[in-house]
Amino acid sequence: MTSQDILNLLLIGISQGCAYGLVALGFVLIYKATEIVNFSHGEFMMLGGFVSLPLIAFFGFWPGIICAVLAMAVTGFLLDSLVMRRIIGESQASVFILTVAFGFIFRSFAGMVWGWEAIPFPDFFTGSLNVGGLTMRTNRIAIIVATVVLCVLLYAFFSRTKVGIAMQAASQNQLAAYYMSIPVKTLVSVVWALGAAVAAVAGIFNAPFTQVDTHVGGLGLKALAGAIVGGFGSIPGALLGCILIGVMEPFSDLFFPTLKGVSAYALMLVVLFVRPEGLIAQTFAKKV
Amino acid sequence: MSDVVLEINNLETYYGPIMAIRGVSLKVNQGEIVAVLGANGAGKTTLLKTISGALNSSKGEILLAGRPVQNRDPDWVAAQGVAHVPEGREVFPFLTVYENLMLGAYRRRDAKGIAGDLQMVYEYFPALKERTSQMACYLSGGQQQMLAIGRACMSRPRLMLLDEPSLGLSPVLVKSIFQVIRRLNQEQGITVLLVEQNAVVALQTSQRAYVMEVGGVVMDGASAELAQSEDIREFYLGQKSAGVRGTRRWKKRKTWR
Numbered sequence A: 001m002t003s004q005d006i007l008n009l010l011l012i013g014i015s016q017g018c019a020y021g022l023v024a025l026g027f028v029l030i031y032k033a034t035e036i037v038n039f040s041h042g043e044f045m046m047l048g049g050f051v052s053l054p055l056i057a058f059f060g061f062w063p064g065i066i067c068a069v070l071a072m073a074v075t076g077f078l079l080d081s082l083v084m085r086r087i088i089g090e091s092q093a094s095v096f097i098l099t100v101a102f103g104f105i106f107r108s109f110a111g112m113v114w115g116w117e118a119i120p121f122p123d124f125f126t127g128s129l130n131v132g133g134l135t136m137r138t139n140r141i142a143i144i145v146a147t148v149v150l151c152v153l154l155y156a157f158f159s160r161t162k163v164g165i166a167m168q169a170a171s172q173n174q175l176a177a178y179y180m181s182i183p184v185k186t187l188v189s190v191v192w193a194l195g196a197a198v199a200a201v202a203g204i205f206n207a208p209f210t211q212v213d214t215h216v217g218g219l220g221l222k223a224l225a226g227a228i229v230g231g232f233g234s235i236p237g238a239l240l241g242c243i244l245i246g247v248m249e250p251f252s253d254l255f256f257p258t259l260k261g262v263s264a265y266a267l268m269l270v271v272l273f274v275r276p277e278g279l280i281a282q283t284f285a286k287k288v
Numbered sequence B: 001m002s003d004v005v006l007e008i009n010n011l012e013t014y015y016g017p018i019m020a021i022r023g024v025s026l027k028v029n030q031g032e033i034v035a036v037l038g039a040n041g042a043g044k045t046t047l048l049k050t051i052s053g054a055l056n057s058s059k060g061e062i063l064l065a066g067r068p069v070q071n072r073d074p075d076w077v078a079a080q081g082v083a084h085v086p087e088g089r090e091v092f093p094f095l096t097v098y099e100n101l102m103l104g105a106y107r108r109r110d111a112k113g114i115a116g117d118l119q120m121v122y123e124y125f126p127a128l129k130e131r132t133s134q135m136a137c138y139l140s141g142g143q144q145q146m147l148a149i150g151r152a153c154m155s156r157p158r159l160m161l162l163d164e165p166s167l168g169l170s171p172v173l174v175k176s177i178f179q180v181i182r183r184l185n186q187e188q189g190i191t192v193l194l195v196e197q198n199a200v201v202a203l204q205t206s207q208r209a210y211v212m213e214v215g216g217v218v219m220d221g222a223s224a225e226l227a228q229s230e231d232i233r234e235f236y237l238g239q240k241s242a243g244v245r246g247t248r249r250w251k252k253r254k255t256w257r
Helices: A001-036 A043-059 A061-087 A092-114 A138-161 A162-172 A174-179 A184-210 A214-230 A233-257 A264-274 B044-052 B074-079 B096-104 B111-124 B142-151 B171-190 B198-207 B225-229 B231-237
Strands: A129-133 A134-137 B002-014 B018-028 B034-039 B059-064 B082-085 B159-163 B190-194 B208-213 B216-222
Touching: A001 A043, A001 A138, A001 A162, A001 A214, A001 A233, A001 B002, A043 A061, A043 A092, A043 A184, A043 A214, A043 A264, A043 B044, A061 A092, A061 A184, A092 A214, A129 A138, A134 A138, A138 A162, A138 A184, A138 A233, A138 B171, A162 A174, A162 A184, A162 B096, A174 A184, A174 B074, A184 A214, A184 A233, A184 A264, A214 A264, A233 A264, A233 B082, A233 B225, B002 B044, B002 B190, B002 B225, B018 B034, B018 B059, B018 B190, B034 B044, B034 B198, B044 B074, B044 B082, B044 B159, B059 B216, B082 B142, B096 B111, B111 B142, B111 B171, B142 B159, B171 B190, B171 B198, B190 B198, B198 B225, B198 B231, B208 B225, B216 B225, B225 B231
Parallel strands: B034 B190, B034 B208, B082 B159, B159 B190
Antiparallel strands: A129 A134, B002 B018, B002 B059, B208 B216
C-alpha cells in the first residue's frame, strides 16, 4: 500500500464524513432547538433525493435542486407546525416513536410513488480532478465544498442575523425568549425547515454515489453515530465525529473486512464507554 | 384620573391541581410603581406569569390599556408592551451583553430609537457598557439583574413586570438596583408592577402596594400608609411593638383573617 493509496482513502473518507456531517448538521440543529432527536432525518435526506428527480426533469439541473431543497424545507416546517409541536412535553419515548414512525411513513411514501428500485442520479460534475498526482471524482469534492459552504452560511446566520441570534436565545432559555416577544414556536418550525433543507442537500449531493434509493435513510444512523462520537448538541463536535467515522471506515474496511458496516457503531460504543459526553462536550461549546 | 395601564379582575389561576391565584383584582395606573408583597408561595410569581401569558388563567380578565390579554401566548403579550423581568434574571447565558439587550428590542423596527435606548440603558447601567461583548453567563448576579432590567427597557414597554429583583443580591446592590428602578420610573416614565419579598425596599420604592397571601389580595393601599400599618410592620417589616414578643407572637392573629 503506497502513500498515495493512503491519501486517496483519506480523501474518500473525508468526503464520506462530510456527507454524514451534512446529515448530522440537520438533526443537531433540530436537537438544539427542541431537544428532539429526529430519527427520521435520514429519511428527510432520502426524500430530498427523490423529490429532486422530477423537479430536475422539469426545471433543469440546478433550479431543480434548489426547488427540491425548498420543498423539503416546507415539509420540515409543516411537520413541526402541524405535528411535532403538539407532542412537546410528552415523554421522550413517545417522541422517539413518533419520529421513527415518520421515517417509515416517508420511506413507504417514496417507495409507493417512485418504486422500490434504486434510481441512478445524474452526475453533478462528470470527470475527476487531478491534484498533485491524486485523482478524485469531482462529485466527491463537491460534497466537501458543499459542507464547508453550508457550515459557513449557517454559522453566519446564527451569529450575525437577528433571527439567528433569536434562535440561539430560544434554545438557551425558551421562556425568556417568549418574554422578549420572540415568536418561539414559529422559529422552531423554521429550524425544522433548515434541518430538512440541509438534509435534502446531503441527499442530493450523496445521490451520485448511493443512487436514489429508499434505503439511503440508513445513512442517518451513521450520522447519528458520528454526532454521538463528537458530542451531541455541538455542531463542531458532530462534524468532527462524522469526519472521523468517514475517514475510519475505508481503512477499517480494508484492514478488518469482517467489520464492514459496523465499524462506525463500534467506534460509537467505545466513545460512549470512555467519554460519554463526546469528544467536544456540549457544555464546552454551547453555541448553536 | 390617570390612565389605567393594567386592570385585573377576579383572576383565578391553577398551577397543576393547585389553585394558586384565588380571585385577585388589582389596578396599575400609568407612571406608577405598584408593589405586590407576600411571603413564599403567596402566588406573586404566578400572578406575574399569568399576566405575561406563561400561565393560563381559568377565570377572570386581564386588561392591558382596556384590551383583554389573558390566555394568549407570551410572545404576543410581550409584543403588546408587557416586559417581564423574570425571577432569577433568566438572561441568555451564551449570548453577549449586547446581543441580550438587542433581543429586548426584537419586535422594534426603528433603528434610531433602538440605538438611543441602548445608550440610555448603558447610562443607567454603566457596568454593562464595559462588558458589551462579554457572555452573560460570566456576569455577576447583580450585573445579570441589571442586564435583565436593561433588556426589558429595550422594548420600550408599556408595563414592566419585575419579579424579585433583589433575589440573591447584597444589600448595597439591592439599594442601587431599586434606585435605578425609581429613576427609570421618574425619568423614562416606565410603569412598573413590582413583586418583592423585601417589603422595606418595595414599600419605599412604590407608590401603592398590594399584600398577597395564599393566592389572594388581603390588603392594599398607598405604600406609605401600609408601611405604618401594624400587621405589615410586624409580619413583613419585622418590627414588633413593645410587649408582643416571643411566645405570644405566633398566637397573635392577623387582622385580615
